Amino acid sequence: MRKTVRCAASAAAGLLALSSLTACANDAASSTAGSGRSGGGKGEHVKIMVGGLDKVIYLPAMLTQRLGYFDDEGLDVELLSEPAGVQAETALVSGQVQGAVGFYDHTLDLQVKGKNVQSVVQFSHAPGEVEVVSNKAADKITSPKDFKGKKLGVTGLGSSTDFLTKYLAVKNGVKVSEFSPVAVGAGPTFIAALERGSIDGGMTTDPTVATILEKKAGKVLVDMRTPEGSQEALGGPYPSSSLYMQTDWVDSHKETVQKLANAFVRTLRWMSTHSADEIAAKMPADYSQGNKTLYAEAIKSTLPMFTEDGVMPANGPETVEKVLKTFKPEIRNGNVDLNKTYTTEFVEKAAG
Incomplete structure (x- = not known):
């Protein structure tokens, strides 16, 4: 049975320093009636903040x-949405939610800040990110070597798009x-900023990339949506989107985390055996934005x-650490224990 998602007003009020919750599927009003949560109030209630529910990544x-x-x-899972992964991270460490769906690199960044967080399900082995440039700037930006003096869009400062943009520049x-x-x-x-010239280019994901190309508003400069693209741009597999949680909560709620x-x-597994059309048909209608x-x-x-x-790719954590060390002195000078940034305990049991 298809369910709906609710952007709870009470959760938004509780986030205080965070920006208000956005993009939580307008489909909720027109889809199957319910509480806006997976189980309609039945089962254990778990809140998960996503760094953009409608992003394909x-x-x-x-x-x-x-x-x-x-x-x-x-499980009665309540999905909430913030426009950038860094805001999902903030919601997690502030205790407003039990889990976050965002980039794995936040676990390293948080560890050097004294916060123990770990990826428990690794959705990806490539960033899924694309560096695009506006048509106006396409002749001036032909590679990241041309980033000097340019205005480059990211989802949020301190976000993974910010991290990867900095790496491409420094590299x-x-x-x-x-x-x-x-x-x-x-x-x-993002698209409006590109068209207005507020940015010369920027890093974003699908469906934004697809819309930019269809509108002929920009061109692809660096494509990291595949393992091959990740290897070329970053030198190895780059585990990105994941479910990550505070380690203490994982240790004290193992049954829930396993579920x-x-x-x-x-x-x-379902995604690996179904076509893009079949996957799209399962998603909220508004995610297609009419196309x-x-x-x-x-x-x-x-x-x-x-x-x-859902398993962490071999050498993935090392690639992420290498990327972050390039421009983050706290990672470069710190002593990150990569083994504490992820666990395969639960996905291995799920596979079994």
Whole structure:
């Protein structure tokens, strides 16, 4: 049974310092009636903040809901949405939610800040990110070597798009201080900034990328939606979208975490055996923004980034650490214990 998601007003009020909850599927009003949560109030209630529910890179969160797999595990999962992964991270460490769906790199960043957080299901082995440039700037920006003096869009300052943009710059001889990152979110706000010239280019994901190309508003500069693209740009597999949680909570709620892992691994397997069109058909209607064909194409372009089993890819954590060390002195000078940033305990049991 297809379910709906509610952006709870009470949760938004509780986040205080965070921006208000957004993009939580307008489909909720027109889809199957219910509480807005997976189990309609039945089962253990778990709140998960997603760094953009309608982003294809985080598709497994909503898809698991729509497939009814949380229900099957006896969980009442409430999915909430923030426009950037860094805000999902903040919601998690402040205790407003029990889990976050965002980039794995936040676990390293948080560890050096004294916060113990770990990925429990690794959705991906590539970033799923694309660096695009506006048509006006395309002749001036032909590679990251040309980032100097440019305004580059990211979802939010301190976000994973911010991290990866800085890495591409530094790797190509441009200092972090020599370009301007601009927080423009994703979707319509990113596209508007690109068209207005508020940014010369930027890093974003599908379906934003697909829309930019269809509108001929920009061109692809660096494509990291596949393992091959990740290897070329970053030098190895780059585990990105994941379910990560505070380690103390994981240790004290192992049964619940196992149920979440069971549901997500089941979804990843389902994705690996179904077409982009079939996946798109399961998602909320509003996610296609009126163009079902384009939305399915966006999913098809991004599908290679996903794992089939939720397991952390070999050498993935090392690649992420290498990238972060390039521009983050606290990572470079710190002593990150990568073994504490993820666990395969739950996905291995789910696979079994």
